[in-house]
Amino acid sequence: DPEAIKTWIYPTNCSARDYQFNITQKALFSNTLVALPTGLGKTLIAAVVMFNYFRWFPEGKIVFMAPTKPLVAQQIEACYKITGIPQAATVELTGQTTPEMRRLSWLTRRVFFLTPQVMQNDLNRGTCPHSQVVLVVVDEAHRGTGNHAYCEVVRELRQQNEHFRILALTATPGAELKTVQAVVQNLLISRIEIRTETSPDIKPYLHQRELETIKIAKSEIIQVVENAFSKIMGIFLGRLCRERAFYNNDAPTVTSFQLMQARDRWRNENKNIDKFKAASIEGAFGVAMSLASPLQLLQKYGIRTFYAALTRYIEEGRKEGSRISQARAELLKSSELAELVSTVEAHMLQPDFVSHPKVDHLTAIVIQHFTDHEEEMRRQRREGSTVESRETRAMIFTQFRESVEEIVSMLDMHKPMVRAMSFVGQAGTKGGGKGFTQKEQLQVNKR
Structure with a gap:
């Protein structure tokens, strides 16, 4: 609409916050990743952008995607309260909506609230008119990495429509730079608007919060279990260290991620190794990685969580029978492991048992x-x-x-x-x- 697009509207029925106004203004004209702490109004920003695109493009389709149905429902309610998008123009599509009803909705409605899986299915079936989509809002945008449905939707849309705006919302953009960069690339982001709890323009709106860290020493039984379990895990770590496939034989300090990285390096450097030796080392890596996880659980959460993870691993191995590696079979036959499990079970039966x-x-x-x-x-x-x-x-x-x-x-x-x-x-x-x-x-x- 040539006349409508000369102006953009911001609601006056909400308390004025400069950071929301400024971010909204940027998001209207750039593919924007908005990173705001929880409770600081990402929903309002999305609703205002959606309302203005609703005005500007009378024939356009506006899509709001959230990873779960409850989040989709929350956004629908918020949009009704904040902006003037008429309910008759909106629809929530779910996996339970019949194909015919979805087809009719895409023909007659303009604002769509759905999960990315539903959107992906409708794009693949040709139910969603690619060329009419003018705005895509992505909630929980930090999920937009790899082959997540968010990424597939954007790729599919871009193949047949080069002109649509993207607004990506998140409270946690990612702890690592490469994760944020993946989101930026997958969601075609050209601008990032990020605020943290130390940002001057949002400080006045934060609830007071105190953070206290309390350090708790391990109990005697946790230390006993950790020592016994570390000896069992140490058998497989020792093999890896002797083969120079790994570098750390101190089980309590080893993580599954460290082992996975070491295994990947070893594979790249030993592509022509004897297959029997390769199988032995692969088996040791597999068992060590599987044991590292319960050990970390023991340290962080205590005996009950450790026991649940360990017994699940043991039962899965027994069910697989002869298909498991020689290293895993050796572990399952270990008298030391059986004795440890019995010790833990006996302790858990005590009336005053506390996991941690x-x-x-x-x-x-x-x-x-x-x-x-x-x-x-x-x-x-x-x-x-x-x-x-x-x-x-x-x-x-x-x-x-x-x-x-x-x-x-x-x-x-x-x-x-x-x-x-x-x-x-x-x-x-x-x-x-x-x-x-x-x-x-x-x-x-x-x-």
């Missing part, structure tokens, strides 16, 4: 938090305060579901003061158990 001292310390911190809150509420009531009493909550983040289960079990011992609830995603690995669906996760978060 961190759990005890964490429990004490949580109890103190709720105790302090109760005392403050009583004080206010005694003094006749008119301030409305507020509930308090605590969120505990941990990486593994075994750790979640143990923390909840410990906190449950302190009901009704502490009402704990686990909050885990659906299992991505074998034997992980059934987690919450994305819809259930949202419901728990709102309680």
Whole structure:
């Protein structure tokens, strides 16, 4: 629209923040990667850019992609609240939407909220009109590396349409430069707008936060298990070191990544080696990498998570039978490994078993938090305060579901003061158990 494109509109129904206005202005005219800490308004920026492209291109299609359906639903609601895009022009497409309904939607609607997999399927089928797409918004854009669906969508669109804008949103652009560069290349980014918690223009809008690091010493049983397990792992590290395929025989300091890098180097330098020797070294690398992971779990999360990972590896090896490497077969027959597993199982059966001292310390911190809150509420009531009493909550983040289960079990011992609830995603690995669906996760978060 030649007239509409002479101006761009920014909402006045939201509090004015200079950084949002400035980023939005840049994103309208450049393919922009916006990196903002969580809670600082990436959604508003996306909604405003989408609204202006809706005005500027009356026949154009606007696409918002998010990696999960709940995130897609959140963005739809936000766009309705922030801008004037009519609901009749928008649609959410999912894998459950019938092909015919999707075809009709692409013909009659203008703003599409979907996951990248749905978008990729519609592009491949020819349902989505490539040439009419004028704006693509990518949420959680740091995922845009390798062959992720985000990358495939952009590649497919670019083959038949050279003129569309991209707005990429993320709270975590990537810890390494090469990761950020991959996102920039895959999503055709020409401008980066990045703000951190130390950026002067967002400091006034940050919630106060204190960070305290508490160091907890290993328990005696963890040290015993670590020493015994390190000896077992050391057998395979020693073989690799003797063959000059690896350089570190100190198991507690070895990571799976270090071993993987060393294996790749060894493969490049020994392409013509005797196949039996190659198989022996490959087997040692495989076992060492598989053992390095449980050992790291033991150090970070304690015995329960270590035991779950180790026994899963043992059971998988037994199921594979004769297909496993000679090194892995040797490990599974090891009396030292069997003895270690028995020791751990016996310890876990003890009534006062705690996987890691961190759990005890964490429990004490949580109890103190709720105790302090109760005392403050009583004080206010005694003094006749008119301030409305507020509930308090605590969120505990941990990486593994075994750790979640143990923390909840410990906190449950302190009901009704502490009402704990686990909050885990659906299992991505074998034997992980059934987690919450994305819809259930949202419901728990709102309680």
